[in-house]
Amino acid sequence: MITRLNVASIYVLDKDEALDFYVNKLGLEKGNDVRQGDYRWLTVRVPGEGATEVSLEQPGPPLHDEATAAQLRELITKGALGGLVFITDDARGLYETLRERGVADFTQEPTDHFYGTDMGLRDPFGNHIRILQQGKVAQPATA
Amino acid sequence: MEDLNRRLLRARDAMDRAYAEPLDVRAVAAVAYLSEAHFSRSFRAVFGETPNRYLQRRRVERSMFLLRETDRSITDICLDVGFTSLGTFSRMFREIVGETPSAYRVGHGPIVAPNCVQLAAMRPLRPTD
Numbered sequence: 001m002i003t004r005l006n007v008a009s010i011y012v013l014d015k016d017e018a019l020d021f022y023v024n025k026l027g028l029e030k031g032n033d034v035r036q037g038d039y040r041w042l043t044v045r046v047p048g049e050g051a052t053e054v055s056l057e058q059p060g061p062p063l064h065d066e067a068t069a070a071q072l073r074e075l076i077t078k079g080a081l082g083g084l085v086f087i088t089d090d091a092r093g094l095y096e097t098l099r100e101r102g103v104a105d106f107t108q109e110p111t112d113h114f115y116g117t118d119m120g121l122r123d124p125f126g127n128h129i130r131i132l133q134q135g136k137v138a139q140p141a142t143a
Numbered sequence: 144m145e146d147l148n149r150r151l152l153r154a155r156d157a158m159d160r161a162y163a164e165p166l167d168v169r170a171v172a173a174v175a176y177l178s179e180a181h182f183s184r185s186f187r188a189v190f191g192e193t194p195n196r197y198l199q200r201r202r203v204e205r206s207m208f209l210l211r212e213t214d215r216s217i218t219d220i221c222l223d224v225g226f227t228s229l230g231t232f233s234r235m236f237r238e239i240v241g242e243t244p245s246a247y248r249v250g251h252g253p254i255v256a257p258n259c260v261q262l263a264a265m266r267p268l269r270p271t272d
Binding site for chain 2: 079106107113126
């Protein structure tokens with residue numbers, strides 16, 4: 001049987017800019033950074049042992065021909081590709097920290113739901129990131 | 144200059160975030176640093192519907208959510224989601240959902256899914272779309 005999700009990928013427009021955002025703004029740590037010729041295998045992960053690596057893939061050669069890469073860039077920037085969902089132990093504290101670090105592209109401020117408190121933001125390229133503090137919150141539904 | 148798509152997405156996010164406020168297309172266009180006409184044209188080309196339509200569908204989706212999840216009055220819900228007139232809300236709701244707000248409420252209860260899933264998946268298409 002499968003025992004763990006080891007690597008998942010997201011597309012970014014620029015690996016260096018992505019690394020700066022995911023590490024210095026969001027607070028992840030750099031995982032692998034290995035160059036093979038023109039290709040750079042770059043991952044970030046939640047700090048600590050055994051976390052899933054998030055591979056930051058940039059459309060273009062050698063993965064894609066230029067026409068395919070252009071299509072992917074279109075989809076990234078219109079927010080049509082997948083995103084990431086993280087868990088935090090303090091959504092509102094993290095929200096303040098992220099704002100202090102200059103993150104401005106929030107899609108949703110911390111909001112209470114029956115399953116916990118969550119917020120949403122976008123990375124510099126358009127990928128959606130959600131961060132959830134799990135736990136039952138006694139709160140009537142609001143829009 | 145930042146990619147046009149990225150700015151249009153930021154404007155769309157602003158509608159998802161601030162639908163309850165008295166938003167108009169001019170204000171949303173400013174988020175994308177575009178004139179109103181250029182914004183509406185570009186938004187439609189990229190997302191397949193006008194910004195005004197996107198905003199109305201977001202407001203109707205949120206009203207459907209509140210009809211399912213709360214016992215607030217239909218007038219309160221109309222105002223909660225950014226409509227300023229009950230007549231406009233009811234007409235828009237019927238047009239998009241295919242039934243009246245009160246009929247929808249009778250037929251639907253809470254959905255056990257994260258709010259972000261509801262926001263993404265429950266935004267109604269017109270029955271004819």
